[in-house]
Amino acid sequence: MMRFRFLLACCFSLAFLFVSSVLADPTYTVNVFATGAAVGGNSPDSVTYGDGSLWIAYQNGADTTGASGSSTVVRYSPTGTVLNTWTIKGNVDGLNIDPTSGLVWALQNNDGNSALTVINPVTNATTAYTYGNTYTNVANRGFDDIVFTHGNIFLSETNPVTGTDAIIVKLTTGLHSPLQISPILNSTFTGTNLPTPACPQASPSRILIR
Amino acid sequence: MPTSVTFTDPDSLKLTTTGVLVLTGEADQKIAFITNPGTASQSETFLSLLAPSGAPITGNPDDTIFPNASDGYFFIADTGGNTVYRITATGLAPGSVYIDVGDEFGILDTTTGIVTPIFTGVSPHGADFVAFSQSVPEPGTLSLILAGILLFGAFFTVKRRMSSLSCRIC
Numbered sequence: 001m002m003r004f005r006f007l008l009a010c011c012f013s014l015a016f017l018f019v020s021s022v023l024a025d026p027t028y029t030v031n032v033f034a035t036g037a038a039v040g041g042n043s044p045d046s047v048t049y050g051d052g053s054l055w056i057a058y059q060n061g062a063d064t065t066g067a068s069g070s071s072t073v074v075r076y077s078p079t080g081t082v083l084n085t086w087t088i089k090g091n092v093d094g095l096n097i098d099p100t101s102g103l104v105w106a107l108q109n110n111d112g113n114s115a116l117t118v119i120n121p122v123t124n125a126t127t128a129y130t131y132g133n134t135y136t137n138v139a140n141r142g143f144d145d146i147v148f149t150h151g152n153i154f155l156s157e158t159n160p161v162t163g164t165d166a167i168i169v170k171l172t173t174g175l176h177s178p179l180q181i182s183p184i185l186n187s188t189f190t191g192t193n194l195p196t197p198a199c200p201q202a203s204p205s206r207i208l209i210r
Numbered sequence: 211m212p213t214s215v216t217f218t219d220p221d222s223l224k225l226t227t228t229g230v231l232v233l234t235g236e237a238d239q240k241i242a243f244i245t246n247p248g249t250a251s252q253s254e255t256f257l258s259l260l261a262p263s264g265a266p267i268t269g270n271p272d273d274t275i276f277p278n279a280s281d282g283y284f285f286i287a288d289t290g291g292n293t294v295y296r297i298t299a300t301g302l303a304p305g306s307v308y309i310d311v312g313d314e315f316g317i318l319d320t321t322t323g324i325v326t327p328i329f330t331g332v333s334p335h336g337a338d339f340v341a342f343s344q345s346v347p348e349p350g351t352l353s354l355i356l357a358g359i360l361l362f363g364a365f366f367t368v369k370r371r372m373s374s375l376s377c378r379i380c
């Protein structure tokens with residue numbers, strides 16, 4: 001009888017925890033995960049998760065055209081332990097992981113003289129790549145972010161001057177220099193403006209700061 | 211009704227859980243959704259970002275995040291604060307969208323463009339979401355469940371011993 005009551009109580013407590021977690025409003029609890037000071041870096045920017053780790057690019061004030069300075073890419077365990085660091089020339093703005101190969105792509109210099117460094121997360125080796133003549137590399141233009149989807153690789157391109165300048169391009173070559181691109185969206189495009197009625201939203205739910 | 215729009219300050223490029231590309235126009239204070247990118251059937255929609263009051267947002271947007279689970283961690287790089295934050299989130303609504311704007315990280319209502327802040331830093335930029343199932347289990351939740359079970363077990367054991375003791379005294 002006692003054992004039955006014990007099991008019943010356990011079932012009730014688990015059911016309560018499950019139901020309350022399903023019905024509750026979102027909750028947010030904020031913690032510090034890492035600081036730049038701990039790795040001698042500053043200005044953390046790009047964040048990506050993959051290969052079982054969190055990857056952060058610290059820009060360290062490096063010039064966005066690659067004229068000076070370097071960035072620090074840090075690989076953290078999910079609990080915040082530093083697993084490795086890499087110093088990459090220029091300003092890393094755009095960091096993502098190819099889900100097929102597991103390679104970590106670090107885009108350098110988003111405002112001109114863009115280049116690419118790829119980190120092998122197994123060997124920790126880096127490989128540098130350059131863009132070909134389809135990247136015009138006019139003043140202030142470069143690649144800012146990267147997405148891998150269904151075998152395609154897309155990049156955002158900064159600072160268009162005219163409406164016909166590309167703002168999203170597709171990588172048309174594999175991972176080898178020179179990297180070539182082709183535009184898929186120009187600065188001026190035709191699209192549907194999603195409705196934006198001016199109505200206040202409900203206040204956010206519980207926030208806990210630790 | 212399709213209309214012409216110009217993005218002058220393209221920046222962050224992300225992917226929704228359904229494979230739609232999302233481009234942030236920082237100074238434009240807009241985001242664009244590109245469906246079937248790079249194909250003949252590619253199409254675009256866009257959204258102007260608004261403050262909870264319905265006025266245009268103050269500050270520039272950066273990364274948009276599309277959580278793929280109801281529970282997980284947001285990792286936010288606060289560039290100006292030189293700190294990376296981990297926000298443990300539970301009970302997220304399916305299809306919810308989050309975005310950095312100015313000094314805030316908030317939830318974006320894609321039907322209105324309104325961003326409601328959930329966290330204020332110095333200048334959050336990069337962000338990503340990791341479901342609990344992709345990462346290590348949330349220790350707090352596991353601890354609570356185990357503690358609850360152990361507490362019930364301890365309670366019934368003590369009660370059982372007390373009743374058997376009182377029977378012996380009787």
